[in-house]
Amino acid sequence: MRITAExxxxxxxxxxxxxxxxxxxxxxxxxxGEWEAMERVHPGQHSLIQAGIANEGEAERLARSGSVExxxxxxxEMRSTTHKS
Numbered sequence: 001m002r003i004t005a006e007x008x009x010x011x012x013x014x015x016x017x018x019x020x021x022x023x024x025x026x027x028x029x030x031x032x033g034e035w036e037a038m039e040r041v042h043p044g045q046h047s048l049i050q051a052g053i054a055n056e057g058e059a060e061r062l063a064r065s066g067s068v069e070x071x072x073x074x075x076x077e078m079r080s081t082t083h084k085s
Contacts, residue, residue, distance in 0.1 A: 010059035011035040014047040027063035029056065 009032040016025040025047075030038075032051065039046075053059040 007054075008032070009051070010053040010056055011051045012049040012053065012059050012063045014049060016046055029059045029063050 015028040
């Protein structure tokens with residue numbers, strides 16, 4: 001029996017933090033699993049832009065484009081769509 005690795009999926013999100021009492025953010029990229037872990041620890045702290053991106057290069061281009069809208073979804077909805085068999 002041959003075991004194959006699950007294809008890696010990438011996420012672009014808006015990193016949000018407070019700087020001098022004002023919200024500040026920039027786009028960031030991580031693997032799908034890392035995003036899910038961040039959402040479990042600090043739900044809603046960052047804003048999902050797009051999930052399920054096939055490769056890191058495409059995710060990086062999207063993050064740097066500056067013309068992206070934040071997805072209106074929560075982590076539970078995203079998990080239900082990304083973990084279906």
